[in-house]
Each structure stands twice: as C-alpha cells, then as structure tokens.
Amino acid sequence: MFPFNFEWIWDMGHAVFMGGLWYALTILGIGMTYCIIKAAIDASKENGEHHH
C-alpha cells in the first residue's frame, strides 16, 4: 500500500507498518543492487585484464 491508495490514512499504524516494510525492502534492494553492479564492474575489469 502506498500513500496514493484510497485506503491510506496518515496515522501511526500506517506509518509504522508500511514504513517498516519499505525500510526492510529498501535495505535488501540497495544491498542487492550494490552487489550486482559491483559484480558487473569487477567482472568487466577481470575481462579487461585477461585481454591485456
């Protein structure tokens, strides 16, 4: 649920529940994005070294 959904109410319950969910998903998302991008960079560097 997002604030633009019709059921949304700006109260403590929605802020804590939905905020907690987004917080956890954001950490996982950023963590995995970091790992994937860094892996792509590392792999391309390794390929470059092999070519030289």
Place this chain on the structure above:
Amino acid sequence: MDSALIPKGVKRCPLWQFLLFTGAVGIVLLWGVYAMLLCWFKGLNQTNMNDYYGFALWIWADLAVIAVGGGAFFTGLLRYIFGKDALKNIINYAVLIGFICYSSALLILAIDIGQPLRGWFIFWHANVHSMLTEVAFCLSAYFGVLTIEYIPLILENRQIDKVPFFHHLGHNMHEIMAVFAATGAFLSFFHQGSLGGVAGVLYGRPFAFREGIFIWPWTFFLYTWSAAACGPCFTILVTKITEKVVRKKLVKDNAIELLAKISGWMLLTYTMAKTYDTWYWFTVTAPSKGFALMDFYSNNPLYGIWMLVVEIGICGLIPAVILITDKGRKNSMTLWIAVILAVIGVCLNRWVMVLQVMAVPVMTFDQWVLYIPSWQEVATTILPLAYGIILIAISYRYLPVFPNEPELNPIEPLNEEETAVESPVELEQELKPAEA
C-alpha cells in the same frame, strides 16, 4: 555423468541412486501437490475446518516450521553480528534449512488462504491493526533475506563459479552478508513475536489470552524466545540425520557443541519464563476471566494436564539441562535426545496455542470440539517435508554446503608427498565455504 557439477574433494553416490531416492520422495511430493490442487480448484471444503476451527492443521504446521526454521536467523545473528566463528561450518546448512522452512510456510499459507491469486491483497490493502499483517510482511521479507543468503551457496557450484560475474556476485554478497543477517534478525524478531501475539491478544479465549507490555502480550516474547532456543536444535537434529543418511561426519564437533550450548541456555531461560507465565496465567489471568486451571484440561479425551507437563517439563527442562552440561552435549545419545525433545516441545507449544485454544469451550453451553484433519490437509502438510528432503538432497549433491566435509572425509588416503602438496586447509579453501 554429473561429476562436473559435484564439489571438488567430496564423494557422492552414483547418479542412478540419487535419482531413485529423489524419485521415491517425489511421489510423496506429487501426492501433496495433488491435494494442494484440489484445495485450490475445489476450495476449502476439501478440509475439515469449520466455524470452531478456522485455524487448523495448516496453521499449526505453519507456526511449527517457522519456529524450527528460527535456527537460520539465530545462527546468522550469532555468526555475523556476535562473531561466533565456529558456526561458519554450520551456517550454510542453517540457511538452507531456514529457506526450506520459510518457503514451506509461505506455501502452506498460499493453500490456506484458498484464493492464492488474491495473496497480494495483504500488502496492497493491508489491515494495519492486525498482527497477522505484520507476520505476512516480515515473513515475506525474511524469505527474501533467506533467498539472498542461499544464493551465494548456489553460486559456489563448480560450474556456476567459473562465470566471472557470478563469482564476483557471490563474493560481494558475502562481504555485506552482515547487513542482510541483521535485517533478517530484525524481521524474524517481529514475525516470530507477532505469531505469539496473535494468540495472546485473543481476549475472548481465556486459554490463550495474556497480559503484557504496551501492545505486546507476553506470548509475543515467548514465541521469539522459543524459536531462538529450539530453531538451532532443529538445525542440529537435521544435521545429525543427514550424517546418518550419508554415513559421514559433515560438521566439526566444536560447531555443534557451541550451538547446542547456546541453545541450551536459551531453552533454560525460556522454560523458566514460560513456567512463570503459566503460573501467573492460572493464578491471576484465568481466574479474572472466571476460569480455573482444570477447566482447560478436563472433560475431554485428548487435552489433559499431561500436555502441560510434557511441554514444559519433559520437552523444556530436560533438554535444557542436557544441553547446558558439558557431558550432556558431548555424548551423542544424550545430544540426540535433547534436540529431539526440544523440537517436539516447540511443536507441541504451537499445537497447544493454535488448536487447544480453539477446542476449549468458552461459553456455558459450549462443548469441547475435537478436530480430525482431512487427508488433503495431511497430504499438503507432508508436502513441505518431501520438498525439503529433495532440496536438501540436491543442495548436498551439487553445492559445498559443508565446508568441513573434505577434511573430515578424505576421498582416499594421501601419501606423504601428496599431503605436502594438498593440505586439508587448501582443500577447505578450494571448497570455499559460502560464508567465508
């Protein structure tokens, strides 16, 4: 035929034997899938649930697998946050067992909701006043964490690891695993707790109702505590069963003993807290609602006071005392007894808090209502077990789940020259434990 996929330095059974084993378990799996499809296509009339039993065998199975799957979050917490390095030899298996438990829990819920196509409603149209919403959020997110923790192990497969991108991805995920483990511990704390909270806030059911602090009844904390205590026992139990099946030692004793010791202390403190909670409930809480202790344990053929004695005494205190003593956890037989009792104890606790709650009459005209599950419910409850065995078999065969295995089980005796060239330490490094 599949030898190129098998980790270096270990020996596996012939492929035909492996296929025969997984095929036999697969038949049980298909039986469960058939029952699951019946429930989805024909509806929940395939079950024996009724107005008394809205929560039935599935919810018990769900809570039980979540409790025993707690070994993953607690072992991860000890390994990555508290730095217990000895547990690096068992953490892969703890993650795998946790992954199986949580995917099973989600599968059971997908069957239980009857309309799995509407499963996303709980996220989009969330009822923020429900503890079960918190459970659904944390359960799904924690399953994501377990998947993230399991992926590096898959990437360690000999052939996958040859691809540079996957090799680096696995390495990078190891580097920040502490962040994922901490997130997992946070999520686990709340969903384990909220499952207990659901029972504790049922003020119309005096058998389950408990007082507490702020919005959390004491059952919230007891559930998290018991999962942290008994989850590692389940990890040890499955490890020991695996060792018996493959007839090999797979994990060094120091890892098992450390986990058993921590588990033992957790179990002892949990049992003390549970005893106090039970005493306060039957001397203060239940009488304030007009009930005496024996109202909950008499006039029915199943739920006697023996359940309380078995749950807290035999399956709580006894395993705790065994595990906290040096002799107890070092003796193979007593260790087996302790972990089996602890696992039975936590499963019994979930049974009592789900099904006995429903069975106890609360109105003067009510009677004890006992419940027998339909075969479809039994089949779909056994389904996760078959799925778990198959996933463990595949993971054990193709992934370096146990970093100690080559060292503990050398393929053939090495002569002096070979020993000098290929030491056990090098072999272990070659196998690359997924959490290194």
